[in-house]
Amino acid sequence: MRIFKKLSDRIQKNTRLIFAITLIAALLFIYISPALSINAIAEKQITISANQVIDDDLYLSGEILTIDGTIKGDAILSGSKITVNGTVDGDLIAAGQTITINGTIRDDVRIAGQVLRIDSQAKIADDLIAAGASLENKLGSSIGGDVSFFGAQALLAGTVNKNVLGAMNSLQLRGSVGQNMRVTVIGDPNPLKAPFIPKPEVTIPDIPEGLTILNNAKIGGKLTYKSTKDAQIEQKSQIIAGITREELPYKGQQGTASNQFTPTPGEILLGQLQRLLALLLIGWLLLRFFPGWIPGLTTTIQTKPLPSLGWGLVTFIGVWIVVTLVPLISFLLSGLLVFTLPHLILPVIGIGILFALGISVAFAIFATYIPQIIISFLGGRWLMERLQPNKSTTRIMSLLAGLVVFVVLTAIPLLGGILELIIILMGLGAFWLWGQRGIQDIRDRQLIST
Structure with missing residues (x-):
């Protein structure tokens, strides 16, 4: 039935973004339970101090969460403002308006929020999976595995040891990618903005729409991207295995026989x-x-x-x-x-x-x-x-x-x-x-x- 087919096609186009957001939300709902005490979960501001060690998994929900200590297991966090300065030996799973990582995560990171920041002191041992309005990994930060991001914009200035994957409207690469980069970058000059979203306390980077790769950027493998326009690639940037652009029709463009499928x-x-x-x-x-x-x-x-x-x-x-x-x-x-x-x-x-x-x-x-x-x-x-x-x-x-x-x-x-x-x-x-x-x-x- 054509009605269900159209709905199915639309869902398939956004499957990974929907999956990323839904997975994090579902995990938070399933696993949030008393960690230190029921009162701790209900508090607006919760801090794990620098000399504090949690010998198990940590589950916290509050307005302002700060992790300065050491978590021996996984950390699953939900709040408005989340900051991780300490060490998490397991996975970090977090959802909030602003999430800042400036510590050491010895396994995977899965985060969803409005503003996502990987600060200069951050060390992530394995993969980063993120969904949100803005992702930034700053110069000095390192991610040992892949980066998968689905959202509005991303600024990558740090080190990614493996691959970069994802879909966004704007992407700027200033740092290094150890292997391949495969992304869809829409490049819409007037992207849709969600209404009624509160303004974050931190500054969101201002980057141009589309894909831009600056002089000091390096990709150890191949760059493959889909976009409505050509990427802006500066001459001194290094892309070892070449560049492939795949056409992405823009809704404002007139369709042509080359980018529209017409069944015989x-x-x-x-x-x-x-x-x-x-x-x-x-x-x-x-x-x-x-x-x-x-x-x-x-x-x-x-x-x-x-x-x-x-x-x-x-x-x-x-x-x-x-x-x-x-x-x-x-x-x-x-x-x-x-x-x-x-x-x-x-x-x-x-x-x-x-x-x-x-x-x-x-x-x-x-x-x-x-x-x-x-x-x-x-x-x-x-x-x-x-x-x-x-x-x-x-x-x-x-x-x-x-x-x-x-x-x-x-x-x-x-x-x-x-x-x-x-x-x-x-x-x-x-x-x-x-x-x-x-x-x-x-x-x-x-x-x-x-």
């Missing part, structure tokens, strides 16, 4: 044929193993077309309300459990996400196939009765005739999309009414038996 008539025909065969196979399976289901839904649409359409619209809205609210409620409930029953946080979030995912998948599968099969069976049966009034027709032939007409009509631009939406809503409504009738029949039989 043969490809369109093949796609529609594959669609026909998929619907025919699923329809045959339903008629073979559930012989009364499709005819029952067909009768519901035939006798109650307008109620089916209306209840379909209600069902469509209801499903997406449930899918949206259930995870939200589970996350809110997990926030309350932090202070009461922290061991239940993971089950609550897991059940909420699995329930919403199950409903979404079931709804998508149903809406992609079942309504089309129902309407095609109804239309095909009507068509075969008109073409061969004195001859009985098998169910599969009625379905095939209806599917051919359905595929042809829905392939028409605009009209096909409107028709398919109406069919989906009618199918959803018919399923709802059919289910209600089945429940009522069960109740009636129970009353008779008693």
Whole structure:
């Protein structure tokens, strides 16, 4: 179904950014539990002093968090202003408005926030994964693994021992990258700015849109970038294995045949044929193993077309309300459990996400196939009765005739999309009414038996 395909394509384009932000948020919700005490978590300002050693993992949430001491395990932090000057022997996972790292992290760093700073004294032993409005690693800082950043802008002035990956609007390289750099840099001169975001206490670097590489920059491997315009690369910069630019069409540019994919008539025909065969196979399976289901839904649409359409619209809205609210409620409930029953946080979030995912998948599968099969069976049966009034027709032939007409009509631009939406809503409504009738029949039989 084209509606779900467009949504899927859009989601796939932003998968890594969504994954990075969601992962950090989910980890924080799952793992935040009392570290020093429940009062410590509730405090606005929390400081781990320079002479303090935490022999386990550290979980903190507050307004201002400062880590000057040593954490022997992982540090998982959530706050408005987070500063790490000390040492973390494990991973650092943090989310906040401003995050500053000026200490030693002996494993990975995963951070999300508005302003992300890796100061000059920072030493990160392994990978840095970050998402936010601004990332800056200053001269003197070192990152032992890869840097993966997804956000608005990045200024890399320190040392990255391995690769740089990511997507942003602006990127400036002043430092060194040990291996390859592969990035998507939009270069939009008027990027979209999120409203109602508070101004950070620290200064955000001012760098030009697009990709710029200064004279003192060095890339030990290959530079591969996608952008709407050429990178600004100064002559004395060093890029050992060469440069490859991949075209990134800009929404303000007129599309050309070279950067837009136009399927050939043969490809369109093949796609529609594959669609026909998929619907025919699923329809045959339903008629073979559930012989009364499709005819029952067909009768519901035939006798109650307008109620089916209306209840379909209600069902469509209801499903997406449930899918949206259930995870939200589970996350809110997990926030309350932090202070009461922290061991239940993971089950609550897991059940909420699995329930919403199950409903979404079931709804998508149903809406992609079942309504089309129902309407095609109804239309095909009507068509075969008109073409061969004195001859009985098998169910599969009625379905095939209806599917051919359905595929042809829905392939028409605009009209096909409107028709398919109406069919989906009618199918959803018919399923709802059919289910209600089945429940009522069960109740009636129970009353008779008693």
